[in-house]
């Protein structure tokens with residue numbers, strides 16, 4: 001399977017992609033995670049991307065499509081993948097068509113997480129993650145089971161993203177509305193878009209996605 005999780009910042013793309021990865025052996029391809037790793041490692045791409053990401057704007061289409069192609073090449077041809085945060089522009093949607101066709105893959109589903117913008121700022125500003133393994137949490141919606149201890153790896157260190165402040169979130173949402181939402185019709189015309197209520201709790205959203213993938 002090749003699926004896209006599409007939705008604005010904070011819609012729950014990363015949360016759901018990691019569930020599918022751990023429960024169904026699918027591989028999550030998050031351009032946001034790849035770029036953050038590049039920033040952390042100080043690679044040329046990371047140096048170029050950092051300021052753009054901190055401002056909440058979009059990194060260049062060539063960079064992100066290049067990263068996706070490289071990642072796919074490192075996977076077996078029959079590995080199921082979830083694109084998380086990619087494509088985000090019409091040019092990226094075009095590039096993905098080529099990238100998939102070149103590798104004998106086809107897009108099965110585009111799952112749109114439908115959410116109310118007001119809830120997103122709350123979700124994003126409350127988000128934090130394990131500094132060691134990256135597991136995601138939220139100040140109110142998803143606290144570690146034992147306070148201050150990561151459920152997955154037991155670490156006591158957590159971190160927050162530099163772009164998770166209200167002002168940057170507003171810019172990220174504006175970018176989504178202007179550049180990403182307009183690509184939905186491309187996929188709607190192909191009849192592969194399913195809408196999921198992203199306002200439901202995390203388990204219910206997961207159930208709804210599994211129902212689509214199982215159908």
Ligand code: AP5
Pocket residue numbers: 007008009010011012013014015016031032033035052053054056057058059060061064084085086087088092123124126127128136137138139141142163172198199200201202205
């Ligand atoms: P990226 O990392 O992709 O960020 P984003 O799209 O803004 O998405 P988020 O990670 O903020 O949200 P999410 O939908 O994954 O939500 P999550 O599951 O964490 O991109 C960052 C930057 O990189 C971009 O701004 C851009 O600069 C650059 N970039 C990346 N890809 C690019 C591309 N293709 N082209 C150009 N530039 C690119 O959930 C959020 C919080 O809510 C969590 O705390 C979670 O626990 C909680 N939560 C999740 N689901 C629920 C629920 N159902 N109920 C209650 N709480 C929930």
Ligand code: ZN
Pocket residue numbers: 130131132133134135150151152153154155
């Ligand atoms: Zn951890």
